[in-house]
Amino acid sequence: MDSHVASLRSALGDDALVTDPAAMEPYRRDRALDPDAGVPLAVVLPETTAQVQAAIRWAAEHRVPVTPRGAGTGLSGGATAVHGGIVLSTERMRAIAVDPVTRMATVQPGLLNAEVKAAAAAHGLWYPPDPASFEICSIGGNAATNAGGLCCVKYGVTADYILGAEVVLADGRAVRVGGPRLKDVAGLSMLDLFVGSEGTLGVITELTLRLLPAPPPPRTVVAWFDDTEGAAAAVQQIASRIRPSMLEYMDRIAVNAVEDVLGAGLHRDAAALVVARSDDQHPDGAEIAVMLDALTAHGAREAFEAPDPEAGERFAHARRIAIPAVERLGPLLLEDVGVSLPRFGELVAGVEAIARDRDVTIAFIAHAGDGNTHPLVVCDPADPSRNERARLAYGEIMDLAIRLGGTITGEHGVGRLKRPWLAAQIGDDLLDISLRVKRALDPDGILNPGTIFAADDTAPTRRGQSA
Amino acid sequence: MDSHVASLRSALGDDALVTDPAAMEPYRRDRALDPDAGVPLAVVLPETTAQVQAAIRWAAEHRVPVTPRGAGTGLSGGATAVHGGIVLSTERMRAIAVDPVTRMATVQPGLLNAEVKAAAAAHGLWYPPDPASFEICSIGGNAATNAGGLCCVKYGVTADYILGAEVVLADGRAVRVGGPRLKDVAGLSMLDLFVGSEGTLGVITELTLRLLPAPPPPRTVVAWFDDTEGAAAAVQQIASRIRPSMLEYMDRIAVNAVEDVLGAGLHRDAAALVVARSDDQHPDGAEIAVMLDALTAHGAREAFEAPDPEAGERFAHARRIAIPAVERLGPLLLEDVGVSLPRFGELVAGVEAIARDRDVTIAFIAHAGDGNTHPLVVCDPADPSRNERARLAYGEIMDLAIRLGGTITGEHGVGRLKRPWLAAQIGDDLLDISLRVKRALDPDGILNPGTIFAADDTAPTRRGQSA
Numbered sequence: 043m044d045s046h047v048a049s050l051r052s053a054l055g056d057d058a059l060v061t062d063p064a065a066m067e068p069y070r071r072d073r074a075l076d077p078d079a080g081v082p083l084a085v086v087l088p089e090t091t092a093q094v095q096a097a098i099r100w101a102a103e104h105r106v107p108v109t110p111r112g113a114g115t116g117l118s119g120g121a122t123a124v125h126g127g128i129v130l131s132t133e134r135m136r137a138i139a140v141d142p143v144t145r146m147a148t149v150q151p152g153l154l155n156a157e158v159k160a161a162a163a164a165h166g167l168w169y170p171p172d173p174a175s176f177e178i179c180s181i182g183g184n185a186a187t188n189a190g191g192l193c194c195v196k197y198g199v200t201a202d203y204i205l206g207a208e209v210v211l212a213d214g215r216a217v218r219v220g221g222p223r224l225k226d227v228a229g230l231s232m233l234d235l236f237v238g239s240e241g242t243l244g245v246i247t248e249l250t251l252r253l254l255p256a257p258p259p260p261r262t263v264v265a266w267f268d269d270t271e272g273a274a275a276a277v278q279q280i281a282s283r284i285r286p287s288m289l290e291y292m293d294r295i296a297v298n299a300v301e302d303v304l305g306a307g308l309h310r311d312a313a314a315l316v317v318a319r320s321d322d323q324h325p326d327g328a329e330i331a332v333m334l335d336a337l338t339a340h341g342a343r344e345a346f347e348a349p350d351p352e353a354g355e356r357f358a359h360a361r362r363i364a365i366p367a368v369e370r371l372g373p374l375l376l377e378d379v380g381v382s383l384p385r386f387g388e389l390v391a392g393v394e395a396i397a398r399d400r401d402v403t404i405a406f407i408a409h410a411g412d413g414n415t416h417p418l419v420v421c422d423p424a425d426p427s428r429n430e431r432a433r434l435a436y437g438e439i440m441d442l443a444i445r446l447g448g449t450i451t452g453e454h455g456v457g458r459l460k461r462p463w464l465a466a467q468i469g470d471d472l473l474d475i476s477l478r479v480k481r482a483l484d485p486d487g488i489l490n491p492g493t494i495f496a497a498d499d500t501a502p503t504r505r506g507q508s509a
Numbered sequence: 510m511d512s513h514v515a516s517l518r519s520a521l522g523d524d525a526l527v528t529d530p531a532a533m534e535p536y537r538r539d540r541a542l543d544p545d546a547g548v549p550l551a552v553v554l555p556e557t558t559a560q561v562q563a564a565i566r567w568a569a570e571h572r573v574p575v576t577p578r579g580a581g582t583g584l585s586g587g588a589t590a591v592h593g594g595i596v597l598s599t600e601r602m603r604a605i606a607v608d609p610v611t612r613m614a615t616v617q618p619g620l621l622n623a624e625v626k627a628a629a630a631a632h633g634l635w636y637p638p639d640p641a642s643f644e645i646c647s648i649g650g651n652a653a654t655n656a657g658g659l660c661c662v663k664y665g666v667t668a669d670y671i672l673g674a675e676v677v678l679a680d681g682r683a684v685r686v687g688g689p690r691l692k693d694v695a696g697l698s699m700l701d702l703f704v705g706s707e708g709t710l711g712v713i714t715e716l717t718l719r720l721l722p723a724p725p726p727p728r729t730v731v732a733w734f735d736d737t738e739g740a741a742a743a744v745q746q747i748a749s750r751i752r753p754s755m756l757e758y759m760d761r762i763a764v765n766a767v768e769d770v771l772g773a774g775l776h777r778d779a780a781a782l783v784v785a786r787s788d789d790q791h792p793d794g795a796e797i798a799v800m801l802d803a804l805t806a807h808g809a810r811e812a813f814e815a816p817d818p819e820a821g822e823r824f825a826h827a828r829r830i831a832i833p834a835v836e837r838l839g840p841l842l843l844e845d846v847g848v849s850l851p852r853f854g855e856l857v858a859g860v861e862a863i864a865r866d867r868d869v870t871i872a873f874i875a876h877a878g879d880g881n882t883h884p885l886v887v888c889d890p891a892d893p894s895r896n897e898r899a900r901l902a903y904g905e906i907m908d909l910a911i912r913l914g915g916t917i918t919g920e921h922g923v924g925r926l927k928r929p930w931l932a933a934q935i936g937d938d939l940l941d942i943s944l945r946v947k948r949a950l951d952p953d954g955i956l957n958p959g960t961i962f963a964a965d966d967t968a969p970t971r972r973g974q975s976a
Binding site: 142143144145146187188190194195198199201202211215217218219221222223224225226227228229230231232234235237238239242243254255258278281282283284285322323324325380381382383384409412413414447448449450451452453454455456460464467468469471472473475476478479480481482483494 | 609610611612613654655657661662665666668669678682684685686688689690691692693694695696697698699701702704705706709710721722725745748749750751752789790791792847848849850851876879880881914915916917918919920921922923927931934935936938939940942943945946947948949950961
């Protein structure tokens, strides 16, 4: 092992390598806190594509697993270190160039999402994708998971803003896929294949992002419901008629957790809070009227437009901090299931039933407008029985989403935590051809083994057997 | 061969099979009119996914090439029949169901784009992608080529509206990829891989499409220029500042060809016509002002907002009929090259130089706002020398686009015509891994051989050698 690492060190330089166990510790897991994370041989901290290539070439030569890593804010265990592998963190790859003429940015993967937004805003431009973690998550991680956020309901997901990428392949070659072109259909859509592949097909070392002109100021609508069914029905009516720029949902548990933090006077007794936005500029405010009508028609106790942008932002902020607020109740198993809107009410009710049956606390928050939900299953490290019930509930929620024709993950990725449910959602045949693509691009199975695919299925021995 | 076809006939039923040479003739080519098109064994006209599966299973068993075909309006030779193969036309697969609640449509591939638009409009909804051929091209062909159109500059391309698909694989299995979910990152992005794969990875038998609420009425701006440089600069300024819903360009040759048809009083002496639209609803008409300012600042001879929707539509119509209008000058070699906007002027000038040097007529029309252009190289069947020069010009335009960092195809696809230029654009390494994906999904190379990839590279013998 030591001679292996020595050759890696000489290929990369001292500065780019961490082997001290204490210093490596923070690189072993993402926010899914996988208890089974391995101890890597080394953490690699490249600054350049050439260094990424050198690390991957070394790994390919020695058949050492590579765990690519952005900022480590992943929630599905997609950046869990493998014993004896290397962790490749892109945190030092932080260059960015914004071209206001073409409205594009060229960025290295280690920049935070918020830094990309800020660099764009400095030119009066806008990078829309906004995971709730946008201040701490990396743009490379966003691309690797095809991250979503609050604005997706109108403005789409990360993939919609990626025009091109430089990717280091499993054999160390670097390829450019796509580029600064708004329309390009030359060859297979390999760019889209790399986006969202969670580091299993290559390491993204540069991105070309599409930017938009600065968005018009939003108007915010807030509604409180005494029942979740009414809130779900109102959400569906809004989403079917207009394109809100945000359409969020929080249940009573989430509202109370946020109110514990903010003390802002949120209604602790309400069953659900809906926060919606419109950035439509039509002078008659038609979208606001559609939203208020739908909320009232479905029995909102209160439904009103925020009187000013600051008041509106306070409600959006309340939604954004829901996950850390609920986390104060205990460590979370964080769901990311999605359904089409007519099934949203059934999902809410089903999750309530699971919480009751398993006697666990599950807060329910959602990017409701696109049917992407985050039931937050609260664990208790001091109570093994409760933890086990929480784990079972976590699986049952995915089973439920699949039964409802939904997805186990709308924006976080499969990682390791959701991998056991993938085949049940997509089917054995689609998993089979996905595995064939994985093996075609990473025949030795060194890239992020255990993520999306079972490590056994991508290991070369197994591959040889089934080829 | 005959016993082969008999078994295919018994698998599909008499009605679904055409073997009469005269009846097969219209199925041998798309609008690229490939002179090297083969004579197929049979044309298959399935109505159901099961029939598609039966045909592909038969083809897989007998290692017979399959050419999937939509409405045959392709412009790159992506639906060129192979000698001794079968052509699989989806023209009879015409079911559609629109769900106004989720704003989605489930469609079979044979429906025309215009029929999808009409079915959506019947519910007050909108399917945006609008290839200029929308009245005669199929939705399945749109998906297979990831077709573009005039609205892409603001509303994106076909892929942006495909949420799910049913695909019949090279071995006859049918898989569902994606589905009625606005956000779904479960597993590799196989849906995006099938979209735009030009029938080389599978046959799309059903699509789940995202629809939008009906668009607000557009306002149209028109400008005439005495020089192409000014028009190019104005286009760039507009696209960098706002999001027009259309931003089109025509040169003098195209304008004159259209005026020959319409007799509408278009300025025959102008160097360029720019037609732009805004559907922004801001009451101050800010986008219209930005457009008029940019056009005037860059020397437009005339720049004005169309006085009413009908007048605006007349200019949009003039742009849409440009290809058939120019076609009256002679058969066309139809380019689809794209560049980023700062290179648009260089592309225009470069194409002019090629036309001069090769002494051929090249009309220049463009979806200018996204840098996607269609230089139309006019051939003359009666003049072999001119035809040969046209063919050389066609290649030189692609060479130029690649030199400018652009693409050989923005929305039509690689097909057979542009295949010789693909490696020069995307590079050998990206072509290599694309080929690996192709071989992983179609190991016997039966799906649309010769399209995107050279048939030799996808044939199983060659595959065995390089594996």
